[in-house]
Amino acid sequence: MFHWLEKRPFFFAVGVFVVIAFAGLVEILPNFAQQSQPTVGTKPYSTLELTGRHVYIKNSCNACHSQLIRPFKSETDRYGSYSKSGEYAYDRPFLWGSKRTGPDLMRVGNYRTTDWHENHMMDPIGTVPGSVMPSYPWMFTNLADVDTAYAEQLTIKSVFKVPYSMGDEKILIPMEDGTSETVEIATTLAGANAAALEEAKLIVADMKNQDVKDMVAAGKIPEIVALIAYLNSLK
Amino acid sequence: MENRPLEYDYTVAKMFMLTTIVLGIVGMLVGVILAFELAFPSLNTVLGSGVAEYTNFSRLRPLHTDAVIFGFTLSGVFATWYYVGQRVLKVSMAESKFLMAVGKIHFYLYIVGVAAVVVSLLMGITTSKEYAEFEWPIDIAIVIVWVLWGVSIFGLIGIRREKALYISVWYYIATFLGIAMLYLFNNMEVPTYFFADGAGQAGIGAWYHSVSMYAGTNDALVQWWYGHNAVAFGFTVPIVAMSYYFLPKESGQAIYSYKLSLLSFWSLMFVYLWAGGHHLLFSTVPDWMQTMGSVFSIVLILPSWGSAINMLLTMKGEWKQVAESPLIKFMILASTFYMFSTLEGPIQAIKSVNAIAHFTDWIVGHVHDGVLGWVAFMIMASLFHMAPRVFKKEIYSKSLMNTQFWIQTLGVILYFTSMWIAGITQGMMWRAHDAFGNLTYSFVDTVAALHPYFFIRGVGGALYLIGFLMFAYNIYKTWTVGRQVEERELTNATPMAA
Numbered sequence: 001m002f003h004w005l006e007k008r009p010f011f012f013a014v015g016v017f018v019v020i021a022f023a024g025l026v027e028i029l030p031n032f033a034q035q036s037q038p039t040v041g042t043k044p045y046s047t048l049e050l051t052g053r054h055v056y057i058k059n060s061c062n063a064c065h066s067q068l069i070r071p072f073k074s075e076t077d078r079y080g081s082y083s084k085s086g087e088y089a090y091d092r093p094f095l096w097g098s099k100r101t102g103p104d105l106m107r108v109g110n111y112r113t114t115d116w117h118e119n120h121m122m123d124p125i126g127t128v129p130g131s132v133m134p135s136y137p138w139m140f141t142n143l144a145d146v147d148t149a150y151a152e153q154l155t156i157k158s159v160f161k162v163p164y165s166m167g168d169e170k171i172l173i174p175m176e177d178g179t180s181e182t183v184e185i186a187t188t189l190a191g192a193n194a195a196a197l198e199e200a201k202l203i204v205a206d207m208k209n210q211d212v213k214d215m216v217a218a219g220k221i222p223e224i225v226a227l228i229a230y231l232n233s234l235k
Numbered sequence: 236m237e238n239r240p241l242e243y244d245y246t247v248a249k250m251f252m253l254t255t256i257v258l259g260i261v262g263m264l265v266g267v268i269l270a271f272e273l274a275f276p277s278l279n280t281v282l283g284s285g286v287a288e289y290t291n292f293s294r295l296r297p298l299h300t301d302a303v304i305f306g307f308t309l310s311g312v313f314a315t316w317y318y319v320g321q322r323v324l325k326v327s328m329a330e331s332k333f334l335m336a337v338g339k340i341h342f343y344l345y346i347v348g349v350a351a352v353v354v355s356l357l358m359g360i361t362t363s364k365e366y367a368e369f370e371w372p373i374d375i376a377i378v379i380v381w382v383l384w385g386v387s388i389f390g391l392i393g394i395r396r397e398k399a400l401y402i403s404v405w406y407y408i409a410t411f412l413g414i415a416m417l418y419l420f421n422n423m424e425v426p427t428y429f430f431a432d433g434a435g436q437a438g439i440g441a442w443y444h445s446v447s448m449y450a451g452t453n454d455a456l457v458q459w460w461y462g463h464n465a466v467a468f469g470f471t472v473p474i475v476a477m478s479y480y481f482l483p484k485e486s487g488q489a490i491y492s493y494k495l496s497l498l499s500f501w502s503l504m505f506v507y508l509w510a511g512g513h514h515l516l517f518s519t520v521p522d523w524m525q526t527m528g529s530v531f532s533i534v535l536i537l538p539s540w541g542s543a544i545n546m547l548l549t550m551k552g553e554w555k556q557v558a559e560s561p562l563i564k565f566m567i568l569a570s571t572f573y574m575f576s577t578l579e580g581p582i583q584a585i586k587s588v589n590a591i592a593h594f595t596d597w598i599v600g601h602v603h604d605g606v607l608g609w610v611a612f613m614i615m616a617s618l619f620h621m622a623p624r625v626f627k628k629e630i631y632s633k634s635l636m637n638t639q640f641w642i643q644t645l646g647v648i649l650y651f652t653s654m655w656i657a658g659i660t661q662g663m664m665w666r667a668h669d670a671f672g673n674l675t676y677s678f679v680d681t682v683a684a685l686h687p688y689f690f691i692r693g694v695g696g697a698l699y700l701i702g703f704l705m706f707a708y709n710i711y712k713t714w715t716v717g718r719q720v721e722e723r724e725l726t727n728a729t730p731m732a733a
Contacts, residue, residue, distance in 0.1 A: 009389065009408070012408065016412055017412050019504045020505075020507075022505065024460060027509070031453060058359035060294065061293060063293050068518055070518070072517070072590065072666065074666035087451075090450065092450050093458075096518065098514065098598070099598070102678070125276060130679045131276075131682065134276060134280070134292055137284060137287065145440065147440040150439060151441075154427075155425055158430065158431075189439055
């Protein structure tokens with residue numbers, strides 16, 4: 001049979017393809033039949049948080065930081081409760097990472113504050129002596145791209161039915177304490193920018209850098225503010 | 236015409252040889268910079284704080300992996316295909332104007348793609364998925380490049396004189412099909428610029444931005460099905476193709492066992508795809524998939540060692556060649572590192588070992604003993620074998636080859652031993668508890684402990700890079716000032732000047 005195949009490239013290629021596609025069919029298809037179901041209390045990202053998530057991706061933070069807490073005592077002691085599948089239901093893409101040059105960040109919002117991040121992103125080694133993390137001063141001057149985050153929100157709402165409330169349409173998201181909440185997105189681009197700016201004002205209230213404060217007061221959002229909004233949302 | 240030997244046309248092979256060398260230097264240089272940035276963080280701003288954004292570890296890291304995978308390795312795969320393909324199919328590229336044009340377009344579009352990748356990664360335009368960082372416009376270009384390569388493969392097969400496909404061709408076909416399937420499925424994404432129509436307002440934000448079709452755990456599953464098998468079909472399958480052609484050619488020995496090559500090929504195809512789950516042990520993907528990933532990783536030892544043993548036994552009775560020829564040395568050490576790396580990988584895929592190894596530098600060490608020891612050694616050996624035949628010149632310096640071999644071998648050894656120690660040290664420190672059940676070490680304690688190993692790794696990488704520069708110099712000199720050789724000198728052992 002193999003000698004026969006070796007003289008017939010077409011059937012050879014078909015044979016190879018069937019053999020290599022087999023595992024994918026068995027492993028991946030069943031998992032896709034059931035969409036990722038969010039756990040109770042998991043909300044989609046707000047406009048500013050998603051903007052910050054893009055800053056996180058732009059700078060490949062995931063090259064050194066994982067977002068996956070494995071079910072070991074040493075990990076839950078260090079980082080908090082182990083990860084559940086449904087907590088990632090709104091993560092497109094997933095950001096588990098594959099290397100912990102720095103610590104896991106899955107629940108960093110539980111134990112770090114806005115001003116800690118502000119100091120740390122500007123001077124990591126001064127904040128944590130012995131760290132090998134570089135500093136990210138450009139995030140304090142580069143402007144965040146709210147437009148793209150808003151475009152992504154509109155896309156995932158219409159294509160993947162992510163439960164964003166918009167205009168008169170209210171979609172309730174169940175919370176752990178039995179109540180429910182909504183995550184609003186604006187109906188226009190100008191509205192999205194205004195909403196992100198309101199979120200940014202809450203963040204800079206806890207920051208010290210005067211240039212950043214001035215920029216937000218002038219209606220501009222530096223990347224660092226968006227990033228901190230995202231990191232604070234990781235719980 | 237029928238009575239004289241074929242004149243093979245190596246135009247396209249030569250072009251890809253050039254990019255193999257250039258992108259190899261780029262990828263390895265960036266790697267060395269990254270290694271020293273971890274050892275000495277102040278190097279992150281070595282060119283001043285104004286451009287720190289572009290010299291920073293996190294921006295450069297995907298550039299290193301992609302330059303080595305899609306730049307150096309893939310160029311090597313293409314270069315060897317455009318050389319080996321003609322010879323084993325007994326047909327010249329010059330016989331078909333169409334295939335020659337396809338080959339050239341393939342090359343130039345590949346260059347455009349490489350340039351786009353470098354610029355976009357430096358700007359931070361990335362999807363964040365490892366080895367699939369490119370946004371959708373570049374993905375489309377990559378698919379076109381890949382289809383052109385497919386046309387080239389099957390076109391050449393279509394006009395072949397030798398009816399039976401040689402073992403190497405099996406592996407090239409598998410590389411083409413495997414990467415095509417994996418790349419397409421992992422890069423399913425929705426461009427937000429065109430789909431943001433929730434309120435009838437498309438055309439918002441960055442035009443190149445996209446969002447993954449898959450979310451969370453599903454996304455991770457597809458990504459590592461891809462990520463692991465990109466290693467399989469980029470770093471294993473085509474490299475095995477090279478070893479099945481170049482080792483018998485260079486040594487003048489027939490492949491030890493045809494049956495073993497059959498068994499290894501088909502079982503490698505079947506088993507490899509299951510093993511991706513070992514990247515997701517103790518994560519939130521279903522338990523049975525994790526177990527399958529673990530089990531099939533162990534099974535994977537068989538086909539991997541099948542090929543490697545077939546290589547080593549091909550040298551049976553001719554081991555003196557290993558002592559005499561630096562080119563055979565490269566190939567035999569590559570096969571040995573292949574055995575070593577394909578044993579190490581399955582060990583790391585055992586759940587209890589993975590609990591310590593995952594997220595640590597031991598994984599980084601594993602990748603590099605595979606890529607530096609196996610992939611790059613085999614590619615360099617292939618190019619050393621090709622250069623005299625492509626340029627009709629003698630290798631410029633055998634002693635330089637020998638020096639390069641030992642410098643790079645030392646580099647690899649320093650690299651993986653330091654990363655083993657670093658990885659296991661950190662893995663054990665993360666999980667250490669004191670007598671009261673509290674964590675013994677803060678995270679930064681476990682980072683500080685790695686400093687000496689980061690430094691040794693940097694030295695190992697730098698040695699490897701120096702060796703690679705010697706390789707580049709040797710090939711360049713072969714091309715420019717090597718002694719002209721006759722066709723009859725090129726049958727088996729490559730001619731080398733002292």
